[in-house]
Amino acid sequence: MSDHPTDAPGAGADLPPSGIPVFRVTPGTNRHWLVLPETIRLIWIVSLVVLAGTVAAEVAVDYHLKFGADSIPGFAALFGFFGCVVLVFGSKFLGIFLKRKDDYYDD
């Protein structure tokens, strides 16, 4: 059983629902400027500057948070970052027990 009815044989030999064949190239050919290593390095640098900027902005305004959370500098940054780390690894831990091959329910 395929995952989606449109992948099913007979549903128009591999045509997507639009009926227009998908144009394919060999992955990695004709590299877009956005995926060049220099661009990605630039994106990282700009992003890290922006990240630092959001923490630095705390001193620029009258920064106050609920429940006194503003007493720790960069509280929201740490909270968001480590919250996500816990969520991802918590999910992966549950995934050990709950993940199955995606044809598990197909016969």
Next chain:
Amino acid sequence: MTDLVLPPGIILILAGLALPFVRHTARQILMIAAPLMVLIAIWALPDGTLATLDYLGLTLEPVKVDALSRLFATVFAIMGFAGGLFALNQTNARELAAAFVYAGSAIGVTLAGDLVTVFIFWEVMAIASTIVVWSGGPGARGSGLRYAAIHFLGGVFLMAGIAGVVAETGSTAFGPMQATSFPTILILVAFLINAGAPPLAAWLPDAYPRASWSGTVFLSAFTTKTAVYTLIRGYPGEEILIWIGLWMVFYGIVYAILENDMRRILAYSIVNQVGFMVCAVGIGTPLALNGAAGHAFAHIIYKALLLMSAGSVLYMTGKSKCTDLGGLFRTMPVSCVCGIVGALAISAFPLTSGFVAKSMISDAAGAEKMVVVYFLLAVASAGVFLHAGIKFPWFVFFQKDSGLRPQDPPWNMQAAMIFCAVLCIGLGVWYSPFYAILPYPVEYVPYDASHVIFYLQLLLFSGLAFFLMLGALKRTLTITLDIDWFWRRGGRAIAEEFEFQWLRAYGVIVEGFWRKLRLVIEGLYVNYGPDGPWSRTRPSGAVALWVSVLLSGFLLFSYL
């Protein structure tokens, strides 16, 4: 005069029923015009009960308008319009008809002043949405059946609850209740089933991704948000909803992190987002209820936008798994940018509709001094950015180069996405008109410097966490087991065990029967068979001897 007011949702239902009988341009005009007519009708209606009806000795109020019902009816009509525009190329008239009936009955629920009318439209929604799921093709049959079974179960709870409430109070009016008696608990359970609450949430990620590229867009909008509406109307401040909502929030995040199918990721994030709203209903203050209603309004639009973006990818490529996709930003710029706008809105980035709506929910928790709830909602907001805000656009449009070079979809699908994207940003920037239509007066300022910095830090650093943990988030060809395992596999295991045991019992019974039968036959054979005592041939001399003995005995006794 008031008796002449028909529920505006009827327009969409009638339009839906007419759709299969008109073709081409006429059908397209109907799909665009009918939702706009409904929108005008909703705003033309004044507040108050506009129609009453006596039915089976009950007083029904099929049309009752206030700010809350108008807000939901409005966004449902907008969604009917955007979904219709997106679905113009859908050739399956059955799906379109069902989708319009579905949208119309959702509007019917929001404008219903009594529980019986709620029930009627509720069940029409269940039937119509099941047909939308089924229109996804042969792969949707099982999911559609499971979907229908859960919703009809909910319908039974709702009907039983309504009957109990009417018997207790003698009134069918739909207003605030408390889940303290059995009937009101039943109604709450029915509402929660449609909201995607635990333990039965699995129907949603099971069925929605099985619908067609356009069907999922409609499905995402109505069922769960109608449930949110009924919870706001019926159970404001019901404390257990806080914890049910939080469970939904984290359930959605965990399952979406593990998921590979792009539309199922978005389906899990529906449960996650509705969790925020359910939690807000549980908090129950005017600010929280405004947050729940406003978040539902914003959510319908950005979730539809996300599913339109995913639907466009599915429509143009026929693929839905992250492992098959990637790098599509090159040739699908409109779908990509609109998907990113939807992703930012669902993550509640400042200047999007999600921010001005969701901030009210977390601040309502803060104002009520609910420390744990406040911080759980905050970490969940970071989790939303992680599981939907970045994950969806990243794995579909960026990630690796899949080699696929599909074009953007036809103009109308692009127009529908741009329309929703403009709304997502428009509501976030010019939020005053949006706040003005919320059910309670708003004195809330979303763009407070501390608040904005808090959210920017929270979201951007969760983005950093995403890219640092990309290895751990790599997509695999897997699904994740949910509670529906019990009826998809567990039920079968029980059935198989039953069958095995039955075969064993059958064997014992049948064998025993044959053994008994053989014993009987053998017994007969021994006694009556050719060698049996009862079939022995006796010499006629012996018979004559015995007869003469008997006769002489008789003679002897007759003389005595």
